[in-house]
Amino acid sequence: MRTFALHEVGPRDGLQVEKQTVPTGTKLAWIESLLSSGVDIVQVGSFVHPEKVPQMADTDELFRRLAARPDTGRGVLSGLVLNEKGLDRALSCGVELVCMGVSASDTHSRKNTGMGTEEATRRILATAKKTVEAGRAVQVSVQSAFGCGFEGPVPEERVLSIVREYLDAGLRRISLADTAGHACPEQVERLFEAIVDLAPDVEPACHFHDTFGLGMANVWAAMRSGVVSFDSSFGGLGGCPFTKVAAGNVATEDLVHGWQRSGIRTDVKLDVLIEVARSVSAFFGRELPGRVHKTGPVPAERKIAEVSA
Amino acid sequence: MRTFALHEVGPRDGLQVEKQTVPTGTKLAWIESLLSSGVDIVQVGSFVHPEKVPQMADTDELFRRLAARPDTGRGVLSGLVLNEKGLDRALSCGVELVCMGVSASDTHSRKNTGMGTEEATRRILATAKKTVEAGRAVQVSVQSAFGCGFEGPVPEERVLSIVREYLDAGLRRISLADTAGHACPEQVERLFEAIVDLAPDVEPACHFHDTFGLGMANVWAAMRSGVVSFDSSFGGLGGCPFTKVAAGNVATEDLVHGWQRSGIRTDVKLDVLIEVARSVSAFFGRELPGRVHKTGPVPAERKIAEVSA
Numbered sequence: 001m002r003t004f005a006l007h008e009v010g011p012r013d014g015l016q017v018e019k020q021t022v023p024t025g026t027k028l029a030w031i032e033s034l035l036s037s038g039v040d041i042v043q044v045g046s047f048v049h050p051e052k053v054p055q056m057a058d059t060d061e062l063f064r065r066l067a068a069r070p071d072t073g074r075g076v077l078s079g080l081v082l083n084e085k086g087l088d089r090a091l092s093c094g095v096e097l098v099c100m101g102v103s104a105s106d107t108h109s110r111k112n113t114g115m116g117t118e119e120a121t122r123r124i125l126a127t128a129k130k131t132v133e134a135g136r137a138v139q140v141s142v143q144s145a146f147g148c149g150f151e152g153p154v155p156e157e158r159v160l161s162i163v164r165e166y167l168d169a170g171l172r173r174i175s176l177a178d179t180a181g182h183a184c185p186e187q188v189e190r191l192f193e194a195i196v197d198l199a200p201d202v203e204p205a206c207h208f209h210d211t212f213g214l215g216m217a218n219v220w221a222a223m224r225s226g227v228v229s230f231d232s233s234f235g236g237l238g239g240c241p242f243t244k245v246a247a248g249n250v251a252t253e254d255l256v257h258g259w260q261r262s263g264i265r266t267d268v269k270l271d272v273l274i275e276v277a278r279s280v281s282a283f284f285g286r287e288l289p290g291r292v293h294k295t296g297p298v299p300a301e302r303k304i305a306e307v308s309a
Numbered sequence: 310m311r312t313f314a315l316h317e318v319g320p321r322d323g324l325q326v327e328k329q330t331v332p333t334g335t336k337l338a339w340i341e342s343l344l345s346s347g348v349d350i351v352q353v354g355s356f357v358h359p360e361k362v363p364q365m366a367d368t369d370e371l372f373r374r375l376a377a378r379p380d381t382g383r384g385v386l387s388g389l390v391l392n393e394k395g396l397d398r399a400l401s402c403g404v405e406l407v408c409m410g411v412s413a414s415d416t417h418s419r420k421n422t423g424m425g426t427e428e429a430t431r432r433i434l435a436t437a438k439k440t441v442e443a444g445r446a447v448q449v450s451v452q453s454a455f456g457c458g459f460e461g462p463v464p465e466e467r468v469l470s471i472v473r474e475y476l477d478a479g480l481r482r483i484s485l486a487d488t489a490g491h492a493c494p495e496q497v498e499r500l501f502e503a504i505v506d507l508a509p510d511v512e513p514a515c516h517f518h519d520t521f522g523l524g525m526a527n528v529w530a531a532m533r534s535g536v537v538s539f540d541s542s543f544g545g546l547g548g549c550p551f552t553k554v555a556a557g558n559v560a561t562e563d564l565v566h567g568w569q570r571s572g573i574r575t576d577v578k579l580d581v582l583i584e585v586a587r588s589v590s591a592f593f594g595r596e597l598p599g600r601v602h603k604t605g606p607v608p609a610e611r612k613i614a615e616v617s618a
Binding site for chain 1 (some may be wrong): 556
C-alpha cells in the first residue's frame with residue numbers, strides 16, 4: 001500500500017480568514033491534539049505582517065512553545081512564508097518544513113504579493129535556496145494551479161513552467177494548490193501525471209478547496225496520480241467568509257474517514273480529529289462544512305441512531 | 310465519450326422526508342424546469358400509502374398532469390413503487406420507467422417492508438415481471454448496497470446474489486443504492502466492476518448519499534466502473550431531517566457542474582438546474598447542502614465577485 005501523508009493546514013489556512021482571533025493557548029491545544037492523532041505535518045501558522053493578518057500574529061510564539069515539547073513520535077511542524085523577511089522569522093523559531101509558493105495567475109499573484117508571476121517566482125526561488133542552505137526542508141507550491149477566481153482558466157503550461165523552475169532548482173516537494181476550488185478530477189490527474197513525468201523522483205502534494213463540491217473527488221484523483229501529501233483543514237474550515245463563495249478546504253476528518261473506509265491510514269486516530277473539529281466549531285459557534293464531525297464515523301455494527309445521538 | 314444519463318430524484322427522494330408538503334403546482338413547475346434543462350429522467354414521486362408519506366400523496370395526479378404535456382424532446386418520467394399495489398397505480402397513470410428495489414440488509418428490509426431480503430426479492434421479481442408484461446421499462450435496485458445504518462457492513466456477496474437474481478430474470482437496468490452513505494470509491498469500483506463482469510450488457514445505475522462527504526468521489530468512481538445512469542437531487546436535498554446524520558443525495562447541479570468542467574454533458578442547462586435548486590431552497594427557507602446553487606458556476610473569464618454577487 002502506498003503511503004499518503006496528511007498535512008493539516010487548519011491552524012493556518014483555516015484560521016487566517018476568521019474575524020475572531022483564536023487565543024494562543026487554544027491554538028496550542030488544537031495543534032497538540034492534531035499531532036497526537038498521528039497527522040504527519042501540522043501547519044502552525046504563516047509569517048505575515050501581524051497587522052495585515054492579526055490571526056497569525058502569534059505564529060513565532062506558537063513555534064517556540066511547540067519546539068519546547070518532547071518530540072518523540074510527533075509530526076512535523078510546517079509554516080508558510082511569503083518572502084525573505086518571513087523566512088528570517090521562520091528560521092529563528094524552529095519551523096521544520098518551510099512552505100512557500102507562487103500563483104500561476106498573474107492577477108492573483110499581483111493582488112497577493114504586488115508582483116507578477118515571473119518576478120514572484122524569482123523571489124521564491126531565492127527564498128527556497130536560502131531555506132535549503134539553512135538546512136530546513138522546503139515545500140514549494142503553485143497556487144491557482146487549476147484556475148483563478150480573477151482570471152478564470154489558467155493554462156496548464158503556465159503551471160508546468162513554474163514546476164520546471166522548481167525542479168531545475170533541485171526542489172522536489174512540490175504542491176499544486178487549487179486556491180479557488182476550480183479543479184476537476186480529470187485536470188488533477190493530467191497535471192500531476194505531467195509533473196511525475198517531468199521528474200519521477202518528485203514528491204507531489206495537493207491542496208484542494210471544496211468551493212464547488214469537487215474537493216473529495218479531486219483528492220481521490222490525486223491519490224491515483226502519484227500525489228504523496230494531502231493538505232486538509234479541521235472541519236473543512238478555510239476560504240473567505242467575506243464573499244458568498246463557500247470555499248473551505250477538504251475536511252481533515254472526512255478525508256481520514258474516507259481513507260480508513262478503504263483501509264488507508266488506519267493508524268490515524270479519527271476520534272481525536274473529530275474532537276478537534278468539534279472544538280473548532282464550538283469555538284466559532286457555527287456549523288463547519290465537514291460532515292464526519294457532525295455524523296460520527298460509519299457505524300461498525302451499531303445502529304446509526306446510537307452513533308449520531 | 311461515453312454518455313452518462315442523469316436521473317433527478319429530488320421530487321421523490323428529496324421531498325419525501327420533508328415535513329412541509331409541497332403544493333402540486335410547485336412540484337410541477339420544478340419538474341417542468343428539470344425536464345427543460347435536459348435531465349434525462351425525472352423521478353416524479355413514489356406510490357406509497359398517502360397517509361404514511363403525505364408528501365407523496367399527489368404522485369398519481371402529477372403523472373396525469375405531466376402525461377398531458379407535449380412530449381417533444383422531454384425526458385423520461387420515473388416513479389418508485391414498493392409493491393404490486395403501487396405498481397397498479399403506476400401503470401394506470403403513465404409512469405414510463407418503473408423503479409423498485411430490495412434492501413441487501415435484512416434489518417433495513419424488514420423495517421422498510423416488513424419482509425426480510427429473501428422474501429422481498431421474490432416479491433420484487435414478481436412485480437418487475439408484471440411491469441415488463443405491461444410494456445413498461447423497469448429499473449431494479451439493491452438498497453443498502455454499500456453498508457447499512459442498522460447492520461453496518463453488508464457483505465458484497467449478498468449484493469451480488471440479488472443482482473444475479475435480477476439478471477436471471479432478464480432485467481438489465483440495475484441500480485446500487487448507497488442508502489446510508491457508507492460507500493467509498495474502492496468499494497464502488499469493485500462492486501460495479503463485478504456486476505459488469507456478471508453481464509456485460511447490464512446498464513448499471515448508482516445512487517449515492519453524501520452523509521460522510523464521499524458522494525462526489527463515489528460518483529467519479531462509478532464513472533470509471535461502467536455505470537451509465539446517475540441519481541442526484543436538486544440542492545442535494547434528501548436523507549432524514551429527524552436524525553443528526555446530514556444525509557442528502559449528491560446535488561444535481563454540483564454533479565452537472567463537475568461534469569461540465571470535464572467537458573461531459575455540456576448539453577444540460579446548468580443555469581436552469583441552479584434556478585430550480587434556489588427555488589427549492591427558498592421554498593423550504595433554509596440552506597441546502599449543494600454548493601453550486603450558492604456559489605454560481607466557476608467563472609469563465611469574469612471575476613468571481615461578480616458571479617457570486
